[in-house]
Each structure stands twice: as C-alpha cells, then as structure tokens.
Amino acid sequence: MKRIKLILCLLLSLSLHISAQTVIYPMAPGLRASPLYKVTLIDSGQAWNSPVYTDEARWKTNRCQTTSWSNFATSHSLKVRVTSLIQKIDTCHILPRRHQIKCRIVNDSVAEFTLPGPGHYSVEFEQGVAITHPLLLFADSYPLRQPSRETPELITFEAGIHHIGDNFRLKSNQTVFLKPGAYLKGQFTAENAENITIMGQGILSGEEYPARSHNHMISMKDCNNILIEGITIINAPRYCVSLNGTNQICRNLKMMGWWFSTDGIGIGSNGLIEDCFFKVNDDAIKLYRSNTIARRCVIWQMENGAPLQIGWNMPGYNSNFHVYDIDIIRVEHPWDNPNEAVFDAIHGSEGTMTQYVYENIRIDNCEHRLFHLMTRPNRFGKWNPQKGEVSNLIFRDIECYTQPRLKNIIMGHDTLHPVKNILLENIKVNGKVWASPADANLITNPKTTPGITVKSSLTKGKTAPTDNRNK
Incomplete structure (x- = not known):
C-alpha cells in the first residue's frame, strides 16, 4: 500500500x-x-x-x-x-x-x-x-514558469491538498512554488519584507473562510520587490491580492470569488498587473498608487464593484497610471449604485488622483453604465473640506459592443473638489462613435467638472455643455 x-x-x-x-x-x-x-x-x-x-x-x-x-x-x-x-x-x-x-x-x-x-x-x-x-x-x-532547483529559500508544495492556515507568514527572500495539482487551503501574509515570490500552476483556496472574516488571500504590507505569478485564487473572502509597498508584479493570476468585498488586485506604487483573469464581486483592478500599469487582462465583473476602480478615498498625490489592451467580457451590474460602472471613481478624501491613460479597451457585454467619476463625501473616506480631486484622464480607443441603459456621470462635488480635464477620444458604443458630448449621454456640471472633451478621429474636440443633471 x-x-x-x-x-x-x-x-x-x-x-x-x-x-x-x-x-x-x-x-x-x-x-x-x-x-x-x-x-x-x-x-x-x-x-x-x-x-x-x-x-x-x-x-x-x-x-x-x-x-x-x-x-x-x-x-x-x-x-x-x-x-x-x-x-x-x-x-x-x-x-x-x-x-x-x-x-x-x-x-x-x-x-x-x-x-x-x-x-x-x-x-x-x-x-x-x-x-x-x-x-x-x-x-x-509553455514552457511552464518554475523556479530553478538552486533557488534559495524555496518552499515547494507538491500536487495534493495542503492546509496552510489563514496566516502562512512569508519572510524576505523566500520563493513559494505551487506545482501543478497543488491545492492549498489558506492564505499567505507578509509584512516589512522584500524579494518574495509566489508562483506556479497550483490553486489557493479560501473556501474555509466566510466573507470578510479573514485576511486577504495574499496580503503583503509594506513589502517591496514582490512577484506573484501563475496561480489560481478561488473563494476569496476579501481581496484576492492586497499589496502595498513598491515594485510589485502580478502576472497571469486567475482569480474567482463570490462574496461582496472579493476584490481582485490592489497593488503598491510602481506596480505591474498583466495577463491576469478576474471574475470577482468587487473592484477587479484598483488603480490607487502612483506608476501603476495594468495590461492584457480579461475581466468578468460580477454584480458588485467596478472592473477599473480609480479611487475610494486615497490620501496624498497619486499619478501616472496606464491601463491598456483589456478585455472586459461581462459586466453583471444590476443596481444603480455609485461603485457600479466600468470606469469608476468615488473619491472622498484630500488626495489628488491624476494622470490616467486608458486605451485599447474592449467591453463585450455591458448593459449598465460605462462612466461614473465623482468626488463626494462617503462613509469610507475622511473628507477634507478644502481639497481632493480627480484630474487629467484620457480614455482612448474604447469599444463597448452593447448599449448601456444608464447615463454616464462625470462630476465634481464642488469647485474645491473638482473632476477635471477629461478626454473621451474614439469611444464607440453599440456601433456608434462618440463625436460630441451629446453622444456620451452624460450627466455633468461644468462649474465643478471643467474640461470634458469628446472627440473622434474624424471630428474636432468639443467641450461638454452646461449642467444637464436633470435631463
């Protein structure tokens, strides 16, 4: 035997x-x-x-x-x-x-x-x-990505079921390898560490933890030089991946979850998210910290959250975001909530969120709303009466193959908390290219939202009209 x-x-x-x-x-x-x-x-x-x-x-x-x-x-x-x-x-x-x-x-x-x-x-x-x-x-x-046998501090999980618990703590310079067929029940954590890698073709499952009651599936606080690659993450009770620090890469992750607050990836500054798949029930990609790149990802957005979330109340100054070559295959939003749009911001803090470029994005199915970009007080943020803004956003070469039924909203809360300088260029919805603000089916207020321009490659730019919130 x-x-x-x-x-x-x-x-x-x-x-x-x-x-x-x-x-x-x-x-x-x-x-x-x-x-x-x-x-x-x-x-x-x-x-x-x-x-x-x-x-x-x-x-x-x-x-x-x-x-x-x-x-x-x-x-x-x-x-x-x-x-x-x-x-x-x-x-x-x-x-x-x-x-x-x-x-x-x-x-x-x-x-x-x-x-x-x-x-x-x-x-x-x-x-x-x-x-x-x-x-x-x-x-x-193919060939499969895997660490060499000479990799120092290598932790290998062979094929089979492993119970690692909800606080499997990693240290600096460690590499974790989930071989094909490895099935881990538990969560990885790290704090104040660097040079950590989690990679392989195995599965990490949070099936034993109820929603919002445990750690994120992979949680690394104040950690630098992180690589997470290849694995599949399922049944996350909270984030699939939550990172802060700098110089982090998430590559070819497959993430699936059911609960509200099952976010996809939150990454630190100088972060790269590429070739990942998301089927999650809260924000898929969080674009919060400076110098973030997200590219070549496929997103299935469930009923809650946004595929591309600009901000829930980030402090400080965060800039230089580039999102491109993204396929959003399904958006299942059923409710008219402020966090439910393909491109979303609900910014309620003193921070400045600026310099975003979105381009070459394809949306296969969305019957809800494309844009919801706002500054507004909310129960999750620390509102500063004097400052806080979202600015300098470019949305270029974006196609939605279906017709969303709700109006788009781009609006600052007041003149001290603007949403400003927005370019909508070559946006094609249900076969029609937006050539003017009227095409954008837009709710806005020019006093708090200056500088919205809508144009196609065949027309000159046109600025959004006066307040049409009641239309």
Missing part, C-alpha cells in the same frame, strides 16, 4: 505532456471533478481529458450559479472538445469576442473549437447578460 501511494504521489507531481508543447495539470485526489463539463484537448493526433473544476455560488445575489474551469499549458493553437454533462447545447460562443473563435456544435452535448493559443477564455452555452454556468479555460504559456 505504501508503494502504491508513493507511485501515485510521483505521478501527481508530474504534469502530463500530450504533445511536445502542451501540458495537462493533474487534479489533487479528494477533489470532485466537475459534474457539468468534460474538456478534451486534441493535439498532434492525441486526445486527453483536462481536469475540470466547478465551484458553486455562495451569495444570494450571485447571477452565476456555478463557475467551472480547466487549466493547462500550450505554446500554440489547440483544438478543444467540450462535453456538457447536464445541459443541452443549442448555442455556443466564446469570449473575448476579439478572438472570433468559431464554435461548432457537434451534437446536443458536444461542441468543438480551436483556441488561438495561450490566454483566458469563457465558453458559454447560454445567451444574455447573466450566464449561469460558464466554463473558463485558462491556457498558460
């Missing part, structure tokens, strides 16, 4: 190559395979099943009932066959839509398509704003 267990552990520690450059990750024993879907990868004449996980909704307002996913690695385009184990397939489409992936329905339970290569994809057998049983495919790049 011991020998059998040893052989099983050795097999689980190795990913399965189905071709020279495609790898399937194992599922840890004791975890339940999805009852909804089976995923088969077909490459170089070989067909292998890639394990599928399914997580069930945890909050009464969740519009998805389940989220299923499968994770693997490849270097090239790859044929995929999906078998639905419960529901009949009579429609199939794959997001982000920019890939233009054609899905062929083989019969009422099987669909086939070809992924163009590494990336994050949503396979959907339903239509409408709320998709109840999505299947997500996370295709990592």
